[in-house]
Amino acid sequence: MDPLNNPVLRRRGHLNIEIKNREECYYCKTSPLKETDIFCPSCGFPQNGTNEDQVKFIQAKKLLLIRIDQMHESVGRARNALFGAAALFLVNYLIVYFQLNSTAVIIEGAIVVSLFVGYGIWSTKNPFPAVLSGLITFATLLLIYAFVNPLSIFAGIIWKVIIFSALIYGLRTAREAKKMEEELKTEKVDLNAGR
Amino acid sequence: MPPCPNCNSEQDEKARFCSSCGKPLVTRDVVEEMRKDSHQRFSLQRIFLLYGILLLICVILKFTKVEPTWKVMSFVGILISLVIFIFTLLEGNQFFQRMFIGKYRWWMFPLIILAAIAFSVVVDVIANELSRLNNDVFYTYMYGDTDHPVLWSIISIAVQPAIFEELAFRGIIYDRLSPTMDISAVIVVSSILFGILHLSPISLIWLVPIALFAAWLRKKNGHIVYGMLFHFTYNLCFVLRDAYDRGMIFNKNHIIWIH
Numbered sequence: 001m002d003p004l005n006n007p008v009l010r011r012r013g014h015l016n017i018e019i020k021n022r023e024e025c026y027y028c029k030t031s032p033l034k035e036t037d038i039f040c041p042s043c044g045f046p047q048n049g050t051n052e053d054q055v056k057f058i059q060a061k062k063l064l065l066i067r068i069d070q071m072h073e074s075v076g077r078a079r080n081a082l083f084g085a086a087a088l089f090l091v092n093y094l095i096v097y098f099q100l101n102s103t104a105v106i107i108e109g110a111i112v113v114s115l116f117v118g119y120g121i122w123s124t125k126n127p128f129p130a131v132l133s134g135l136i137t138f139a140t141l142l143l144i145y146a147f148v149n150p151l152s153i154f155a156g157i158i159w160k161v162i163i164f165s166a167l168i169y170g171l172r173t174a175r176e177a178k179k180m181e182e183e184l185k186t187e188k189v190d191l192n193a194g195r
Numbered sequence: 196m197p198p199c200p201n202c203n204s205e206q207d208e209k210a211r212f213c214s215s216c217g218k219p220l221v222t223r224d225v226v227e228e229m230r231k232d233s234h235q236r237f238s239l240q241r242i243f244l245l246y247g248i249l250l251l252i253c254v255i256l257k258f259t260k261v262e263p264t265w266k267v268m269s270f271v272g273i274l275i276s277l278v279i280f281i282f283t284l285l286e287g288n289q290f291f292q293r294m295f296i297g298k299y300r301w302w303m304f305p306l307i308i309l310a311a312i313a314f315s316v317v318v319d320v321i322a323n324e325l326s327r328l329n330n331d332v333f334y335t336y337m338y339g340d341t342d343h344p345v346l347w348s349i350i351s352i353a354v355q356p357a358i359f360e361e362l363a364f365r366g367i368i369y370d371r372l373s374p375t376m377d378i379s380a381v382i383v384v385s386s387i388l389f390g391i392l393h394l395s396p397i398s399l400i401w402l403v404p405i406a407l408f409a410a411w412l413r414k415k416n417g418h419i420v421y422g423m424l425f426h427f428t429y430n431l432c433f434v435l436r437d438a439y440d441r442g443m444i445f446n447k448n449h450i451i452w453i454h
Contacts, residue, residue, distance in 0.1 A: 033214075034214070036214070036215075037214035037215075038214060038215055038216075038217070039212055039213065039214050039215070039216070039217035040212065040214070041206065041207055041209070041210030041211065041212055041213075041214045042209075042210070042211055042212070043211075043212065044211075044212035044217050044219065046217060049217075104325075104397070107325070107397060108396045108397055111396045111397065111399055111400065112396050115396075115399070126376070126377075126380055128375065128376055128380075129372075129376045129380035129381075129383065129384045132239075132384060133383070133384050133387045133388075136246065136387075136388060136391065137387065137391055140250060140391050140392075140394075143250065143254055144254060144258065144394060147254050147255075147257075147258035147259070148258055175375070
């Protein structure tokens with residue numbers, strides 16, 4: 001079972017663990033469990049342990065899931081930043097196009113905008129490489145514009161800072177989230193912690 | 196399945212946790228995990244540093260009012276090669292072995308040369324279509340003041356980039372991205388970085404596919420020699436085409452074939 005969609009973890013409200021079927025793991029639904037199994041051999045849930053241990057197990061996993069959800073939110077913000085960058089460049093290139101009336105500008109703009117839209121779409125499946133590529137492309141383009149016209153550094157500075165921050169934070173969390181998802185699947189919950 | 200290392204009780208074949216004490220049966224090596232994690236962070240820092248230095252050199256050359264004379268171009272070429280060479284030395288002894296050891300098949304060499312020529316013809320057609328839009332300074336013109344403009348163009352446009360750009364993008368960056376993402380993403384990201392560093396968004400149309408092909412060759416064969424050959428032949432075609440257009444080669448008025 002995908003731990004990110006485990007209904008036990010996704011259930012809201014007070015934790016009330018009531019195991020009706022002893023042969024099926026309450027947490028990961030592995031079956032059949034042996035009568036002698038105190039812990040589920042697939043996920044380590046204390047199927048025949050104390051209620052306190054069972055609650056502790058679920059709470060620890062829930063905490064991990066909440067942190068993963070928060071990280072996915074910041075990856076989502078990085079995705080929005082990529083689309084935001086696409087919009088920013090679209091506006092920028094349209095303004096330059098109307099000023100210069102140059103086909104080169106519109107072709108270049110189309111390439112740059114499609115690149116960022118592509119990164120945004122890619123980030124839904126593979127966030128880390130998409131955000132990394134987006135961050136480097138964004139930084140490179142801003143550096144080029146700064147050399148061509150130093151005053152361009154200050155144009156839309158707030159948007160640039162917001163996009164940069166979201167991409168840098170998203171890059172960090174994209175990697176962390178992947179690592180924590182692995183942890184959620186394999187990591188043992190220490191039932192003796194805090195005792 | 197061996198018994199649980201903690202309580203010594205018997206375990207099922209597929210068990211991941213001990214059914215008696217709940218300890219994980221496949222223990223994760225925490226030190227190894229931490230080492231891998233810090234290696235990944237270090238990998239990205241090295242990529243940012245290499246890319247940043249190369250980017251700065253290219254941006255200064257392209258967007259400041261430096262005249263691209265053969266002296267400037269040679270200096271920049273040597274500087275870029277030196278930077279990449281220092282980074283390759285930092286990768287350690289085994290890096291060079293990794294770059295040159297792998298699958299070699301004799302028939303791949305002519306095939307890659309043909310592929311590079313075909314690529315260059317397609318790109319030439321596209322670039323000609325966009326020629327009105329492209330204001331790049333062209334090859335042999337920059338080396339016109341030298342005694343052997345075509346020869347110098349071949350060395351600085353075809354030989355030097357084929358060796359050092361391949362070492363940087365299909366070597367260092369490719370290797371350092373590998374532990375952080377799956378291999379198809381490594382191919383795409385390294386190719387995008389290669390394309391963007393050329394500082395011409397319009398050129399991305401052909402630069403990214405070329406880099407994708409070179410990175411795919413690296414993945415399939417394990418070394419960068421095919422990529423170098425492809426890169427060299429591709430760039431050589433443009434230098435020769437440019438030299439031909441300027442009447443410097445294959446010209447019946449010239450006794451020497453390449454002067």
